[in-house]
Amino acid sequence: xxxxxxxxxxxxxxxxxxxxxxxxxxxxxxxxxxxxxxxxxxxxxxxxxxxxxxxxxxxxxxxxxxxxxxxxxxxxxxxxxxxxxxxxxxxxxxxxxxxxxxxxxxxxxxxxxxxxxxxxxxxxxxxxxxxxxxxxxxxxxxxxxxxxxxxxxxxxxxxxxxxxxxxxxxxxxxxxxxxxxxxxxxxxxxxxxxxxxxxxxxxxxxxxxxxxxxxxxxxxxxxxxxxxxxxxxxxxxxxxxxxxxxxxxxxxxxxxxxxxxxxxxxxxxxxxxxxxxxxxxxxxxxxxxxxxxxxxxxxxxxxxxxxxxxxxxxxxxxxxxxxxxxxxxxxxxxxx
Amino acid sequence: xxxxxxxxxxxxxxxxxxxxxxxxxxxxxxxxxxxxxxxxxxxxxxxxxxxxxxxxxxxxxxxxxxxxxxxxxxxxxxxxxxxxxxxxxxxxxxxxxxxxxxxxxxxxxxxxxxxxxxxxxxxxxxxxxxxxxxxxxxxxxxxxxxxxxxxxxxxxxxxxxxxxxxxxxxxxxxxxxxxxxxxxxxxxxxxxxxxxxxxxxxxxxxxxxxxxxxxxxxxxxxxxxxxxxxxxxxxxxxxxxxxxxxxxxxxxx
Numbered sequence: 001x002x003x004x005x006x007x008x009x010x011x012x013x014x015x016x017x018x019x020x021x022x023x024x025x026x027x028x029x030x031x032x033x034x035x036x037x038x039x040x041x042x043x044x045x046x047x048x049x050x051x052x053x054x055x056x057x058x059x060x061x062x063x064x065x066x067x068x069x070x071x072x073x074x075x076x077x078x079x080x081x082x083x084x085x086x087x088x089x090x091x092x093x094x095x096x097x098x099x100x101x102x103x104x105x106x107x108x109x110x111x112x113x114x115x116x117x118x119x120x121x122x123x124x125x126x127x128x129x130x131x132x133x134x135x136x137x138x139x140x141x142x143x144x145x146x147x148x149x150x151x152x153x154x155x156x157x158x159x160x161x162x163x164x165x166x167x168x169x170x171x172x173x174x175x176x177x178x179x180x181x182x183x184x185x186x187x188x189x190x191x192x193x194x195x196x197x198x199x200x201x202x203x204x205x206x207x208x209x210x211x212x213x214x215x216x217x218x219x220x221x222x223x224x225x226x227x228x229x230x231x232x233x234x235x236x237x238x239x240x241x242x243x244x245x246x247x248x249x250x251x252x253x254x255x256x257x258x259x260x261x262x263x264x265x266x267x268x269x270x271x272x273x274x275x276x277x278x279x280x281x282x283x284x285x286x287x288x289x290x291x292x293x294x295x296x297x298x299x300x301x302x303x304x305x306x307x308x309x310x311x312x313x314x315x316x317x318x319x320x321x322x323x324x325x326x327x328x329x330x331x332x333x334x335x336x
Numbered sequence: 337x338x339x340x341x342x343x344x345x346x347x348x349x350x351x352x353x354x355x356x357x358x359x360x361x362x363x364x365x366x367x368x369x370x371x372x373x374x375x376x377x378x379x380x381x382x383x384x385x386x387x388x389x390x391x392x393x394x395x396x397x398x399x400x401x402x403x404x405x406x407x408x409x410x411x412x413x414x415x416x417x418x419x420x421x422x423x424x425x426x427x428x429x430x431x432x433x434x435x436x437x438x439x440x441x442x443x444x445x446x447x448x449x450x451x452x453x454x455x456x457x458x459x460x461x462x463x464x465x466x467x468x469x470x471x472x473x474x475x476x477x478x479x480x481x482x483x484x485x486x487x488x489x490x491x492x493x494x495x496x497x498x499x500x501x502x503x504x505x506x507x508x509x510x511x512x513x514x515x516x517x518x519x520x521x522x523x524x525x526x527x528x529x530x531x532x533x534x535x536x537x538x539x540x541x542x543x544x545x546x547x548x549x550x551x552x553x554x555x556x557x558x559x560x561x562x563x564x565x566x567x568x569x570x571x572x573x574x575x576x577x578x579x580x581x582x583x584x585x586x587x588x589x
Contacts, residue, residue, distance in 0.1 A: 006475040007475075009475045009476055010475050010476075010478065013475075013476060013478070013481050014481065017480075017481045199453075203453060203454050203456065204448075204452050204453055204454060205446050205448050205452040205453075205454060206452065208439060208442075208443075208446050208454060209444075211432070211434075211435060211439070212432040212435060212439065212440075212443050212444075215432035215433060215434050215435055216429070216431065216432045216433060218428075218429040219429050219430055219431055219432055219443070220432065220443065220444065222414075222424075222426075222429055222430070223443040223444035223445070224415070224418070224444035224445065225443065225444040282432065282433070282434040282435070283434050
């Protein structure tokens with residue numbers, strides 16, 4: 001065998017590898033494209049109007065931010081079901097500090113800190129008390145939701161006064177570019193966070209340790225990876241991002257709702273699943289979760305837009321999830 | 337330079353689990369640049385002995401010396417053993433299956449800048465060099481394109497052995513490395529072990545199959561029911577003789 005032959009094999013392998021590597025991304029982008037085309041044909045007026053995109057971009061970032069951090073949790077071989085409650089609890093912290101002090105920056109910092117602390121508590125239950133994350137976060141899901149319900153007695157809190165303040169402008173203001181309604185700032189944040197998360201998962205020690213922990217925790221431990229520390233950090237990460245998603249959600253509608261986040265539980269999990277991150281741990285696709293959240297976020301608007309009743313929304317969610325899972329099985333099958 | 341000819345020396349090691357006495361005063365040593373075949377049936381105490389050496393369990397009684405220095409058993413741990421250059425390669429517990437080879441070689445010891453950002457290019461290059469050096473000749477195997485899952489059982493152990501040598505292990509312990517492997521795969525593993533010897537390092541090759549250990553080991557230690565029942569240098573005995581001995585001790589015991 002000559003040198004040339006070997007080089008050829010390496011070259012072919014590289015191309016095949018690139019194709020395989022991005023197969024998942026290609027297929028999910030395909031699904032997104034098909035769906036949007038369908039909606040577009042169904043109601044061209046709606047999907048030609050910039051208002052529609054402004055509305056979508058104000059809501060979808062909440063799911064994106066949740067799905068991004070959930071990708072880390074799942075890649076690490078764990079799950080978090082408590083993030084909707086963390087959203088609500090930390091937004092309540094924001095609203096309370098805002099009401100008492102009138103200082104939105106302080107309220108914002110308080111909100112993020114509360115998200116970190118509640119995430120850390122999840123981490124402790126899983127790492128120190130050795131409770132499986134599925135069960136531990138069911139517990140904390142009910143607990144923190146219960147806390148805000150007891151305190152607020154179910155009442156909402158108006159955040160109308162935050163409008164025009166720096167945090168409101170920074171997080172949910174409109175940037176006068178591209179469309180006449182302006183691009184919602186939260187969309188820019190979602191993209192920035194996605195880029196940071198991509199870097200962290202694929203090109204940072206943090207991500208490297210998450211992947212090996214989710215892949216083979218025994219091997220990771222033997223090789224000196226502090227798997228407990230990694231899991232702890234992952235739940236803090238989830239808590240922090242949940243609090244951010246919560247505050248964006250509250251500020252966007254200028255109201256704190258104690259029940260907020262409940263619809264995001266399955267939406268965020270489904271975004272990660274549709275995006276091609278397997279539940280078995282050891283790998284995760286930030287790009288996939290991002291697009292997954294965009295797909296699921298567009299379905300509701302699209303369905304209503306093309307004149308179908310809201311009942312179709314769930315049906316299509318289910319359909320998309322199943323189709324993308326079948327794709328993934330096929331893709332992984334070929335890999336073997 | 338060294339004060340002793342032994343890399344590792346274990347003296348009069350006792351260990352029991354509840355009522356079961358797993359080790360009954362075993363003496364065991366490994367010299368510098370020596371491949372030792374540790375042979376015995378299931379339950380003979382091979383794994384227990386190795387777990388004591390690698391800091392997984394403390395012995396009930398006995399002394400351990402590494403590089404001639406007595407080890408404080410109370411402070412001995414898996415981490416400590418690794419720091420002293422003792423590395424164990426398990427078939428199932430060595431590698432992360434879904435990850436590329438470079439991620440496995442540098443698992444837990446990633447090359448990063450001071451912000452924790454991975455030096456991916458450097459790690460891939462080092463991994464490629466390492467793979468060629470340990471004996472992977474196929475151009476289809478590369479640091480970034482090959483996922484561990486797609487390697488054969490023998491190749492996986494090669495990667496784990498290469499990793500241990502790269503990070504300067506002095507003693508590599510292979511726990512039943514050939515179990516469940518085909519003849520050609522076993523051959524591969526034996527070639528990797530030869531590399532350990534060429535590097536001037538030592539190896540303990542645990543197996544219940546003397547035929548797998550024989551071609552590669554310098555010395556054989558036979559354990560049976562928690563006792564060291566035989567020790568042979570390959571230069572002194574034939575394979576037939578050892579097999580005969582093995583049969584005798586297991587019958588008598």
